[in-house]
Amino acid sequence: MKVLITGGTGYIGSHVVVELLEQGHEVEIIDNLINSKITVLDQIEKITGKKPTFHQVDLLDQPALEEVLTNTHFDLVMHFAGLKSVAESVEQPLKYYSNNITGTINLLSVMQKTEVYNFIFSSSATVYGDQGTGECVETMPTGTGITNPYGKTKYMIEEILKDLAVANPNFNIVALRYFNPIGNHSSGLIGEDPNGIPNNLMPYIMKVAKGELKELSIFGNDYDTDDGTCLRDFIHVVDLAKGHLAAINGLKPGFTTYNLGTGMPTSVLQMVNAFEKISGKSLPHKFAERRPGDLAILYANPSKAKTELNWQTELTVEDAIKDTLTFLAQPQNNP
Ligand code: NAD
Numbered sequence: 001m002k003v004l005i006t007g008g009t010g011y012i013g014s015h016v017v018v019e020l021l022e023q024g025h026e027v028e029i030i031d032n033l034i035n036s037k038i039t040v041l042d043q044i045e046k047i048t049g050k051k052p053t054f055h056q057v058d059l060l061d062q063p064a065l066e067e068v069l070t071n072t073h074f075d076l077v078m079h080f081a082g083l084k085s086v087a088e089s090v091e092q093p094l095k096y097y098s099n100n101i102t103g104t105i106n107l108l109s110v111m112q113k114t115e116v117y118n119f120i121f122s123s124s125a126t127v128y129g130d131q132g133t134g135e136c137v138e139t140m141p142t143g144t145g146i147t148n149p150y151g152k153t154k155y156m157i158e159e160i161l162k163d164l165a166v167a168n169p170n171f172n173i174v175a176l177r178y179f180n181p182i183g184n185h186s187s188g189l190i191g192e193d194p195n196g197i198p199n200n201l202m203p204y205i206m207k208v209a210k211g212e213l214k215e216l217s218i219f220g221n222d223y224d225t226d227d228g229t230c231l232r233d234f235i236h237v238v239d240l241a242k243g244h245l246a247a248i249n250g251l252k253p254g255f256t257t258y259n260l261g262t263g264m265p266t267s268v269l270q271m272v273n274a275f276e277k278i279s280g281k282s283l284p285h286k287f288a289e290r291r292p293g294d295l296a297i298l299y300a301n302p303s304k305a306k307t308e309l310n311w312q313t314e315l316t317v318e319d320a321i322k323d324t325l326t327f328l329a330q331p332q333n334n335p
């Protein structure tokens, strides 16, 4: 297939590009490089022996987008491009609604115009809001109790996709609801290394392990869980990437959702302990106040993807930590 990947130089997109190239698909990337580096393309080439075509285009620039989709006819678009900082979205909601929602509408408009109807969207477990149970199933209602604009953009985009699929029955749309992606390709050549102070757990742990940040604050140890810290469904990004290839088989008329998670929650403290054990070094950490908006427990029921897409995770949290250490050992990541 000829696949267009928006956000393809980003953390998850680059891993999906690798899997697609390794399966023989042709890939072109659109990214404005706001949160990724052009050098990712060289790393992809080192892993796969192939360098995807790259277009430095902003999704807010609809004419530029149209040029890319007019010059090449794509069989499928996978849409990763978006801003993803929860904290920043609270401070700058308009930036998030504009970039994520307008960007997606532009992309869908151009797809409709150029008659490209297969679409896979990077959604998030955040659309479930607070269901009270911790376990998320695709049949649950979405959209209530979402605590930040970033999460709301995911919910709103899903609603837009549902409406579009009704209005134009040519569209085959899949929204993949990711849980907590961690780790990187086992080569250590691509991965996540955000600038500044990270919001997410694993990038923060990595900065502490590198000595760039003093210690990890574990947000809350008085939750109603075995060790008092939150439980999350950490999924290895390579498993997540393979879920996208499986999702191609799930494309059918209308709007369909799948959870991509392991179904097996791990606590924040268990993650820290596992990181210390595998790295053989202590990871400075302390317990701190709960972070506003955090749910105690959130994990996937991954049965639908297993039954319908024949996909399930194969890698463990320990694999993800080992691969993270390989990434950190690369000279360019640990100057
Ligand atoms: P990322 O920031 O590494 O990748 C996103 C890419 O999109 C970046 O390369 C960025 O430069 C690009 N981009 C942003 N706005 C753009 C625009 N207007 N035009 C063109 N390019 C633009 O993030 P990621 O972790 O790889 O996430 C990919 C997708 O998955 C995002 O939509 C994110 O919301 C979603 N998601 C991520 C997680 C997670 O924990 N990483 C969880 C759930 C969902």
Ligand code: UDP
Pocket (backbone or CB within 6 Å): 180, 199, 200, 201, 202, 204, 216, 217, 218, 219, 220, 230, 231, 232, 268, 291, 294
């Ligand atoms: N967390 C933490 N310290 C940090 C970052 C995150 O204790 O510096 C916790 C956070 O409270 C949550 C879990 O790690 O319970 C996962 O948080 P993350 O932001 O990575 O993902 P989320 O589940 O919020 O999408």
